[in-house]
Amino acid sequence: MPAPSSTATPDSVLLRQDADGMATLMLNRPQARNALSLDLMERLITALDAIAADASVRVVVIAGAGPAFSAGHDLREVRGTTDEAFYKKLFATCSTLMLKVTHLPKPVIARVHGAAFAAGCQLVASCDLAVASEAATFATPGVNIGLFCSTPMVAVSRKIGRKPMMEMLLLGEAIDAAEAQRLGLVNRCVPADRLDETVAGFARKIASKSALTLRIGKEAFYRQADMSLEDAYAYCSEVMTRNMMAEDAAEGIDAFLEKRPPLWRDR
Numbered sequence: 001m002p003a004p005s006s007t008a009t010p011d012s013v014l015l016r017q018d019a020d021g022m023a024t025l026m027l028n029r030p031q032a033r034n035a036l037s038l039d040l041m042e043r044l045i046t047a048l049d050a051i052a053a054d055a056s057v058r059v060v061v062i063a064g065a066g067p068a069f070s071a072g073h074d075l076r077e078v079r080g081t082t083d084e085a086f087y088k089k090l091f092a093t094c095s096t097l098m099l100k101v102t103h104l105p106k107p108v109i110a111r112v113h114g115a116a117f118a119a120g121c122q123l124v125a126s127c128d129l130a131v132a133s134e135a136a137t138f139a140t141p142g143v144n145i146g147l148f149c150s151t152p153m154v155a156v157s158r159k160i161g162r163k164p165m166m167e168m169l170l171l172g173e174a175i176d177a178a179e180a181q182r183l184g185l186v187n188r189c190v191p192a193d194r195l196d197e198t199v200a201g202f203a204r205k206i207a208s209k210s211a212l213t214l215r216i217g218k219e220a221f222y223r224q225a226d227m228s229l230e231d232a233y234a235y236c237s238e239v240m241t242r243n244m245m246a247e248d249a250a251e252g253i254d255a256f257l258e259k260r261p262p263l264w265r266d267r
Helices: 038-052 084-103 119-126 150-156 162-171 177-183 192-207 211-225 229-244 247-257
Strands: 014-019 022-027 059-064 108-112 115-117 129-133 137-139 188-190
Touching: 014 038, 022 038, 022 192, 038 084, 059 192, 084 119, 084 150, 084 211, 108 119, 108 192, 115 119, 119 137, 119 150, 129 177, 129 192, 137 177, 150 162, 177 188, 188 192, 211 229, 211 247
Parallel strands: 022 059, 059 108, 108 129, 115 137, 129 188
Antiparallel strands: 014 022
C-alpha cells in the first residue's frame, strides 16, 4: 500500500490525508469541538474544489478530531460581532459548503464519532453516506439558545421525515446513533472500535467502481429527487442512455458476462 500523503500542517484547522484513492478531510479544532468557523468552512470549500479536480481521489471521508464530529457554528465567533453583513456571509458560506458536498462529483462519507449538532448535523446530512459510532449523538438544538436551526433543517429534513424533524427542531434534544440510523440520517451505527473499519470498507468498495459511473449516478440522484415522477423518469432515461454510451459501461457488462474483474478507464 502506498504511504498516505498529507496537504496540511498539523496546526491547520483542516487536515487532508490521501491514501488508496480516499481523501480524508479532518476537522481539526478539537478544543472548540470542531465548530464550523468561517475560516474552517472556507478551507473545506477550497479542499473540496481541489478534490473535484483530482483524478487520484475516488471517495472522500469527512471526520472530526477530538471528542466531537462538529458542534455546529462557532458561537464565540457569532457573538463576537453584531455585523449583519458578517452573518449573511457566514450563513451563505455554510450553504455553499453544503452544496459543494452535494455537488462534488465523488461520493462523500461522514465519519461520526461524537456530537454532530446544528451545522455539524447539517454536514452529516449533506454527505452521501454516514457511519456513526454508537456513542455519536445528533441534534438541531438552536431553539434552546434562541436561534432556530433553519439552515441545518434544509439538509436534515431531506434525510428524515417531517414529524421526527420537527421534534428535533422544536424540542432541541439530542438523539443517539441508533435512532439516527432508524430515522435514515446515518447508514450504519457501529461500536467505536469498528468505526474506522466500517468507513474504510465503504470507501474501498466505492473506490473500486468506475469514477465516471459514480459521477453520473450521484448527480442524477440529487437532480431527480426534486422532480415530479414523470420528469424524473424522463431525465433518468436520458442519463441511462448517456451512461450506456460510455466505455466503462461496455467494459463492465463485458466483464460481467465473461466472469472477470472490470478494468475501468473512467470514461
